[in-house]
Amino acid sequence: MQLTRAHVEQFERDGYLFFPSLFSPAEMQVLLDEVPRLYSERRPENVRERGSDAVRTNFAAHMYSAPFARLARHPRMVEPAVQIFGEPVYMHQFKINGKMAFDGDLWQWHQDYGTWKNDDLMPEARAMNVAIFLDEVNEFNGPLMFIPGSHTLGVLEAEHDVTTTSYPLWTINHDTIAKLVARGGLVAPKGPSGSMILFHSCLVHASTANLSPWNRVSVYLSLCAVSNHIRRFKRPEYIAHRDFTPIVCLPDDCLLKDYEVSLPWRDGTPAAALQPALAG
Amino acid sequence: MQLTRAHVEQFERDGYLFFPSLFSPAEMQVLLDEVPRLYSERRPENVRERGSDAVRTNFAAHMYSAPFARLARHPRMVEPAVQIFGEPVYMHQFKINGKMAFDGDLWQWHQDYGTWKNDDLMPEARAMNVAIFLDEVNEFNGPLMFIPGSHTLGVLEAEHDVTTTSYPLWTINHDTIAKLVARGGLVAPKGPSGSMILFHSCLVHASTANLSPWNRVSVYLSLCAVSNHIRRFKRPEYIAHRDFTPIVCLPDDCLLKDYEVSLPWRDGTPAAALQPALAG
Numbered sequence: 001m002q003l004t005r006a007h008v009e010q011f012e013r014d015g016y017l018f019f020p021s022l023f024s025p026a027e028m029q030v031l032l033d034e035v036p037r038l039y040s041e042r043r044p045e046n047v048r049e050r051g052s053d054a055v056r057t058n059f060a061a062h063m064y065s066a067p068f069a070r071l072a073r074h075p076r077m078v079e080p081a082v083q084i085f086g087e088p089v090y091m092h093q094f095k096i097n098g099k100m101a102f103d104g105d106l107w108q109w110h111q112d113y114g115t116w117k118n119d120d121l122m123p124e125a126r127a128m129n130v131a132i133f134l135d136e137v138n139e140f141n142g143p144l145m146f147i148p149g150s151h152t153l154g155v156l157e158a159e160h161d162v163t164t165t166s167y168p169l170w171t172i173n174h175d176t177i178a179k180l181v182a183r184g185g186l187v188a189p190k191g192p193s194g195s196m197i198l199f200h201s202c203l204v205h206a207s208t209a210n211l212s213p214w215n216r217v218s219v220y221l222s223l224c225a226v227s228n229h230i231r232r233f234k235r236p237e238y239i240a241h242r243d244f245t246p247i248v249c250l251p252d253d254c255l256l257k258d259y260e261v262s263l264p265w266r267d268g269t270p271a272a273a274l275q276p277a278l279a280g
Numbered sequence: 281m282q283l284t285r286a287h288v289e290q291f292e293r294d295g296y297l298f299f300p301s302l303f304s305p306a307e308m309q310v311l312l313d314e315v316p317r318l319y320s321e322r323r324p325e326n327v328r329e330r331g332s333d334a335v336r337t338n339f340a341a342h343m344y345s346a347p348f349a350r351l352a353r354h355p356r357m358v359e360p361a362v363q364i365f366g367e368p369v370y371m372h373q374f375k376i377n378g379k380m381a382f383d384g385d386l387w388q389w390h391q392d393y394g395t396w397k398n399d400d401l402m403p404e405a406r407a408m409n410v411a412i413f414l415d416e417v418n419e420f421n422g423p424l425m426f427i428p429g430s431h432t433l434g435v436l437e438a439e440h441d442v443t444t445t446s447y448p449l450w451t452i453n454h455d456t457i458a459k460l461v462a463r464g465g466l467v468a469p470k471g472p473s474g475s476m477i478l479f480h481s482c483l484v485h486a487s488t489a490n491l492s493p494w495n496r497v498s499v500y501l502s503l504c505a506v507s508n509h510i511r512r513f514k515r516p517e518y519i520a521h522r523d524f525t526p527i528v529c530l531p532d533d534c535l536l537k538d539y540e541v542s543l544p545w546r547d548g549t550p551a552a553a554l555q556p557a558l559a560g
Binding site: 102106209211 | 461468491
């Protein structure tokens with residue numbers, strides 16, 4: 001998977017790229033079949049919605065689920081990031097965001113790099129999100145909303161919001177959002193299961209609650225240039241990984257064949273990965 | 281304003297009709313200019329969002345605001361309801377719903393007639409909503425979502441939800457919504473300021489929070505056939521009116537000319553209108 005020159009220019013201008021139906025229904029089914037088991041587990045990696053048992057986000061499934069461990073090494077997801085950064089990448093964060101039917105709560109306006117910088121001391125915005133839709137994303141199930149071009153302003157001032165949802169987030173104030181939208185507008189890419197989005201870690205984004213009867217499960221690989229690894233281990237390892245080994249991709253058919261992958265957390269999260277540590 | 285036979289058939293089948301840009305920008309501006317003053321008033325008719333000073337809904341502005349008193353007698357809004365019911369209508373409820381930028385909270389899945397029946401003892405579903413968009417409604421500012429055809433099932437079982445938002449509502453459970461959507465799908469009419477929606481009082485609807493920087497103010501006339509007037513005055517009069525006098529329409533240009541209208545609550549809400557009463 002190589003981005004064209006036009007893709008790269010579009011990414012630099014808008015801060016995101018959208019590839020509808022990049023993965024096949026059969027590839028997505030392998031992952032969808034695994035989600036209920038993962039979400040039903042009582043492990044710290046499952047963060048549930050406020051006042052509900054629905055999973056808001058599952059962390060680090062690539063450490064204990066074979067299908068997701070393969071996805072974490074998928075060339076269609078990893079190679080574009082390597083190309084953009086011009087160096088190998090490692091997995092900074094791996095999330096399966098639920099946005100479940102009826103229960104999926106909103107995500108406030110934020111930049112991911114704001115958190116990675118503030119909490120993890122990641123030196124530069126040389127990390128990005130590569131997301132795939134396991135379910136169809138439509139206008140009713142809380143699609144991601146982007147402010148195109150907002151990544152070009154770098155890190156914006158943010159406040160730590162620990163009350164609105166079940167997950168603390170560095171969020172951007174309303175005046176700033178209004179100005180950014182007046183300048184760049186809003187977009188909400190929608191498409192079938194198997195669609196992929198790449199977006200810059202400074203791109204400002206949000207999503208509303210899902211009041212529809214349709215789940216909107218998406219997987220986010222947060223890929224960081226190896227030289228740009230985090231310097232502080234303040235958050236637990238299952239949220240912000242400390243293994244900076246470059247990702248080695250599997251073949252392109254890795255969701256459909258049982259390639260061998262290591263699953264170091266298969267029998268549970270190691271105690272060290274649950275704890276903060278003092279230095280990076 | 282007369283509905284065609286095709287309109288009436290569509291209304292009977294789907295439960296709603298949508299008329300984009302039925303009112304002109306000049307007509308809408310007269311109303312938009314009045315909203316900030318109404319929303320800034322400290323009177324019981326302004327219900328504010330949970331944890332915010334933003335107005336969620338303003339009741340009964342037609343009793344104390346000249347532009348909205350004229351809108352309440354507008355032939356484009358009132359005549360279709362008279363036509364559908366085949367008899368005069370009175371104003372059961374009059375609302376200016378804010379759904380303000382950033383602060384506008386969601387409305388859970390509900391039927392309006394569920395509340396009118398349970399709380400107000402309205403005998404039949406011979407009342408309907410006629411709504412106009414004062415602001416553009418787009419995919420980002422929390423459009424109304426309808427389940428087409430859901431009105432044909434009559435009154436559905438509902439539970440009184442007094443915790444999710446600042447306004448108590450009889451809401452429909454998730455299993456029922458999932459079944460209704462599997463049968464009828466979902467629609468969210470979007471359009472410019474001045475667009476009008478008519479919908480059946482049993483049509484199941486909801487809307488998500490507005491995370492965008494754009495207000496989504498809409499006005500709802502809940503028009504009830506006079507013979508179908510409410511039988512219990514449990515809710516304050518500013519929420520469920522007790523004057524069953526048929527509405528007499530003004531001319532079609534009534535938003536642009538200063539036709540005389542009475543404003544009985546101009547100097548404040550009468551004490552009797554704030555109180556529940558025992559019988560209708």
